[in-house]
Amino acid sequence: MKTIIEPFKIKAVEPIRFTTKEERTTLLKKAGYNPFSIHADDVLIDLLTDSGTSAMSSEQWAGIMLGDESYAGSKSFYKFDSAVKKITGLKNVIPTHQGRASEKILFTVLGGKGKYFCSNTHFDTTRANVEYSGAEAVDFMTEVGKHPEMKADFKGNMDTEALESFIKKTGAENIPLVLMTVTNNSGGGQPVSMQNIKDARKICDKYGIPFFLDACRFAENAYFIKRREKGYENKSPLEIAQEMFSYVDGCTMSAKKDAFANIGGFLAMNDDNIAMLCRNLLIVTEGFTTYGGLAGRDLEAIAQGLVEILDEHYLEYRIRCVEYLGEKLVNNNVPILEPPGGHAIYLDAIRFAPHIPQYQFPGQSIVCELYLEGGIRACEIGSVMFGKDLPDGTHISPAMELVRMAIPRRVYTQSHFDYMIEVIIDVYNQRKNLRGMKITEEAPMLRHFTAKFDYVD
Numbered sequence: 001m002k003t004i005i006e007p008f009k010i011k012a013v014e015p016i017r018f019t020t021k022e023e024r025t026t027l028l029k030k031a032g033y034n035p036f037s038i039h040a041d042d043v044l045i046d047l048l049t050d051s052g053t054s055a056m057s058s059e060q061w062a063g064i065m066l067g068d069e070s071y072a073g074s075k076s077f078y079k080f081d082s083a084v085k086k087i088t089g090l091k092n093v094i095p096t097h098q099g100r101a102s103e104k105i106l107f108t109v110l111g112g113k114g115k116y117f118c119s120n121t122h123f124d125t126t127r128a129n130v131e132y133s134g135a136e137a138v139d140f141m142t143e144v145g146k147h148p149e150m151k152a153d154f155k156g157n158m159d160t161e162a163l164e165s166f167i168k169k170t171g172a173e174n175i176p177l178v179l180m181t182v183t184n185n186s187g188g189g190q191p192v193s194m195q196n197i198k199d200a201r202k203i204c205d206k207y208g209i210p211f212f213l214d215a216c217r218f219a220e221n222a223y224f225i226k227r228r229e230k231g232y233e234n235k236s237p238l239e240i241a242q243e244m245f246s247y248v249d250g251c252t253m254s255a256k257k258d259a260f261a262n263i264g265g266f267l268a269m270n271d272d273n274i275a276m277l278c279r280n281l282l283i284v285t286e287g288f289t290t291y292g293g294l295a296g297r298d299l300e301a302i303a304q305g306l307v308e309i310l311d312e313h314y315l316e317y318r319i320r321c322v323e324y325l326g327e328k329l330v331n332n333n334v335p336i337l338e339p340p341g342g343h344a345i346y347l348d349a350i351r352f353a354p355h356i357p358q359y360q361f362p363g364q365s366i367v368c369e370l371y372l373e374g375g376i377r378a379c380e381i382g383s384v385m386f387g388k389d390l391p392d393g394t395h396i397s398p399a400m401e402l403v404r405m406a407i408p409r410r411v412y413t414q415s416h417f418d419y420m421i422e423v424i425i426d427v428y429n430q431r432k433n434l435r436g437m438k439i440t441e442e443a444p445m446l447r448h449f450t451a452k453f454d455y456v457d
């Protein structure tokens with residue numbers, strides 16, 4: 001087999017700025033050892049997120065010029081509406097400015113005190129929006145999904161037996177929604193099988209609970225199903241995506257992921273009554289129902305992005321990029337979450353820096369070192385993001401302690417990847433020098449975005 005190449009040519013380039021290690025030492029300290037506070041200009045390779053960081057295609061940029069900025073009934077909305085309907089088949093499509101705006105609206109309508117939302121894993125903004133409504137977010141990961149070193153095809157799956165016993169215990173009337181995240185971002189960008197989607201559907205039917213997808217990376221998930229699940233080898237990514245959506249009553253979506261857009265999202269559902277309540281709220285907080293916090297040009301970019309994301313050559317290249325990075329790291333004994341997921345490589349901080357206890361944030365320490373060593377910006381997904389401090393001072397750590405290196409879509413070339421590999425291996429070889437960290441300042445919710453850190457003496 002020949003090398004899988006970037007299925008595009010580069011028409012516009014954006015220079016990146018080089019810094020010295022001395023400069024980065026000062027910059028990181030000034031940022032309170034939190035990469036979210038570093039100026040992007042001071043980052044060489046930015047793997048903080050794959051959200052909104054995609055390179056748009058010439059067709060998408062052409063769409064930007066076609067954007068119809070009419071307040072109501074814009075032509076661009078109808079293009080967007082049919083692009084979403086073609087894939088999801090869902091009846092009501094509600095544009096929002098990004099994924100979390102869809103979540104805020106949905107959970108405001110369905111949530112509230114005494115309610116429980118169930119998921120394979122709630123993403124951080126999803127959990128925050130559930131909790132902000134007064135409800136609780138409960139995750140049902142499978143056992144294999146909790147072990148970074150264990151290999152399986154569909155580690156993003158939901159433990160549907162655990163889901164069912166929770167429903168029995170809690171009462172279906174207290175569970176407004178089951179939400180399946182594809183791919184499972186917080187669980188390592190791991191895919192969910194079609195079988196698991198069907199199983200969850202069956203349980204939701206049995207208890208009369210609506211079933212939604214958090215569809216941010218639906219195309220990557222569809223491609224994994226094609227590659228790994230029997231019976232899907234010869235189906236197109238579009239056909240597989242259509243089947244995934246055929247089992248759900250609705251979805252939330254961030255178009256900043258699998259729609260190649262720099263901004264945007266949507267909420268879609270079959271239920272007309274809930275859709276009406278959501279649209280009412282949309283008008284108060286986002287905008288009129290045919291633009292929902294977006295410009296007409298954004299709707300054009302999303303509509304075109306939704307076509308391009310399901311291109312099989314693109315998906316093959318996309319999944320291979322991440323796999324390539326993972327393969328080279330594993331060959332050099334760097335502990336990562338295996339097998340590589342769809343949009344990111346996750347370093348396993350517990351095996352990477354076993355001398356740092358979880359309450360001293362080993363992941364954050366690795367994140368800092370990647371920046372110091374090579375100007376690479378990554379993101380901690382562990383005790384900083386999900387850890388909790390009880391009133392008596394005990395620290396509750398999450399199941400996994402990860403460092404996420406998210407790969408922006410169509411942005412970096414193979415030599416960028418080779419450079420990343422060199423830097424990560426260097427940091428790994430000097431891992432004994434990694435030091436534990438403490439939080440010196442934090443916000444009450446989503447603390448990882450703004451917290452300040454320092455090294456433990």
Ligand SMILES: *Cc1c(COP(=O)(O)O)cnc(C)c1O
Pocket residue numbers: 051098099100101123125126181185214216253254255256257264265
């Ligand atoms: C990014 C993301 C969201 C939130 O979307 P935003 O556009 O960032 O608000 C929700 N769920 C998952 C799985 C995500 O990856």
